[in-house]
Amino acid sequence: MSTTTLPNAAPVDQTPAPAAPPRRTRGRGQGSRVGSLVSHAILIVASFAALFPIAWLVFLSLGPDKDDYLHPGRIFGKMTFDNYTFVLTETNFTDWLVSTLIVSLGTTVIGVLVAATTGYAVSRMRFPGYRKFMWLLLVTQMFPVAVLMVPMYEILSELQLIDSYLGLILVYCTTAVPYCAWLLKGYFDTIPFEIDEAGRVDGLTPFGTFARLILPLAKPGLAVAAFYSFITAVSEVAFATVFMLSDTKYTFAVGLQSFVSEHDAQRQYMAATAVLVAIPVSAFFYLVQKNLVTGLTAGGTKG
Amino acid sequence: MTVAIDRATGKRRGEPDPRRGGRLQRLKQSYQKYWYAYAMIAPVVVVLGVLVLYPLARGLYLTFTDANSLNSARTIGVNEIEATYQWVGLDNYADILWGPTSYDRFWSHFIWTIVWTVLCVTLHYVIGLGLALLLNQKLRGRTLYRLILVLPWAVPTFVTVFGWRFMLADSGIINSALDSIGLPSPQWLEDSFWQRFAAVMVNTWCGVPFMMVSLLGGLQSIDGTLYEAAEMDGANAWQRFRYVTLPGLRTVSSTVVLLGVIWTFNQFAVIFLLFGNTAPDAQILVTWAYQLGFGQQPRDYAQSAAYGILLLSILIVFTSVYRRWLDRNEQSAI
Structure with missing residues (x-):
């Protein structure tokens, strides 16, 4: 792709930097001290x-x-470490931890599963409506919380899902899944189609090919998608603030806020809570970080 | 990204032309051939349909009414109160865009949102690219650097924002440090210019790792022989960057910049958590809309949703223009 642009480099070269003859051009990877x-x-x-x-x-x-x-x-x-002792024993910290874990792991599992099948379908099959569907996935990234909040609240309360983990998980899936599907589509694109064909020849169904051949090969991509869903669910503030009502079901994002107003002057507890929250998330992050670079841009990098 | 979508897969090979036969037959054929594709995307379609498209339609309807928390259907104890809001047509939009004090309520936030998005995305991209280039060299300890540099991404935003609040407080560490080297210490969390400055700074800090990691992936996928060829032709470091690296990053860049713009435009957590209700001037449209809909009494659902719809329209227009621009550049490049 860039071979066409390279010749353009020659004319620019005619104005070399003062006292820098072309021979001094240093190669890649041979940087000076x-x-x-x-x-x-x-x-x-x-x-x-x-x-x-x-x-x-x-x-x-x-x-x-x-x-x-x-x-x-x-x-x-x-x-x-008194602050930590206080936070762990005197507050709802453990409740928040449990609900955060339920919500974020739920989002991760459901989100990745759904995103993987979607990503596979759009990567391998050019079904009618395909382009519109990709466009739709992109557009859902753009929805500001303000439009969706009230109607979502109404729907969730009709479905009896307000103040329930499942409701929040579903809401988070709507933000996590489109991006993950996009990401995974890119990753699936890098897996040769011959593998699918071989699977088919050996008598696997489309789902069988997907589950037995493609998923194991796509682990780095799946890891990144999992991480993204997890982080989305843990960090989200607006929906969690409005949809979770009982203070034992708060996620950390909400819990920390309530903690601040409750103990406004006692910032040391807030800091301790924040640190305790950061630990599990960072741990998860560093579990998947090896795959981040490969998984994140696999599909987008092919020119 | 456009390239990724347009990329033809091998699936089309040797299939009969689906356009033969009547419409019904075509539909049947397409169903037989693609039923598993539809089955695989069905869950997404259902979830998105129920939880995104329907709320969107409903939200759009609300913008044509004067709904707020006083006249919406609600349950108080055992009494169910019917909704009493009325259809007001385009009044909400007219009021937001042209009504009295519309400059303070909408346009000032609008301008600030644009400035905020441009500033943040530019800073994210430039710093991210710089760090990615540095990390892409053969350098002792680069794995360690990478691990540390992605940390702002690894820790949830609401945690790091609280960390920043401590640092930016009136006599916090940043002002103490500025004081000790004789610089003025601004009121980061009170003065409106410095609030904006602080918001951009914190958001830049939060957003760089994503760009860095994405661009690093892009850099690693550029074919090394291109650099060798460029060196043979006598290109210096800047020329190699300009004519090999940048074109090689085109696809990744266009995707991450688009995502960056969308996410920054809708960035809620940083501003909301950094200032709460205390900074009317630093509110971008998203946080302002949230403020109207949920941060005040009575909650103004209709106006809040109207802001949301306006936001969404701005983004959709931007994305369409951006994609068209990309497509055109793609063609002119070939």
């Missing part, structure tokens, strides 16, 4: 920026007094 030092420096600064807010939160969570976040220097002298 300076170059690699600069890269390291930038990456270290960026890593620091990425790490600091979270590290800071962890640090603050160790300070026992509510105003410690204003005088971080004092925390060193009196570090304690």
